[in-house]
Amino acid sequence: MSTVDSATRRQAIEPREISQESATRLRITWADDRVCDYEAARLRRACPCAQCVNEWTGERTLKPEAISNEVEINDLTIVGRYALNFRWSDGHETGIYSFQYLRDLCDG
Ligand SMILES: [Zn+2]
Numbered sequence: 001m002s003t004v005d006s007a008t009r010r011q012a013i014e015p016r017e018i019s020q021e022s023a024t025r026l027r028i029t030w031a032d033d034r035v036c037d038y039e040a041a042r043l044r045r046a047c048p049c050a051q052c053v054n055e056w057t058g059e060r061t062l063k064p065e066a067i068s069n070e071v072e073i074n075d076l077t078i079v080g081r082y083a084l085n086f087r088w089s090d091g092h093e094t095g096i097y098s099f100q101y102l103r104d105l106c107d108g
Pocket residue numbers: 047048049050051052053092094095
């Protein structure tokens with residue numbers, strides 16, 4: 001996976017602190033002191049899993065309007081040492097968000 005390669009190359013992409021500020025807000029403080037705030041609905045719409053993105057074309061099949069603005073983070077876990085997995089209030093839980101991807105969402 002290319003995301004793992006780039007994460008290895010770019011050492012700075014590592015969270016120092018991950019805190020769930022509320023049911024709809026997540027804050028990540030990165031090792032380089034950058035602080036990023038994420039809205040649950042935006043993260044949910046950016047889900048990179050195979051149900052939400054066509055694996056072969058990279059095209060997003062998830063429609064943004066299919067996700068409620070009130071979607072909440074029910075749970076979040078760290079996957080290995082490189083990613084986060086969210087359990088959403090709409091029952092979805094298959095997205096693996098690499099730290100690199102989360103950082104790109106913040107910077108981009
Ligand atoms: Zn998904």
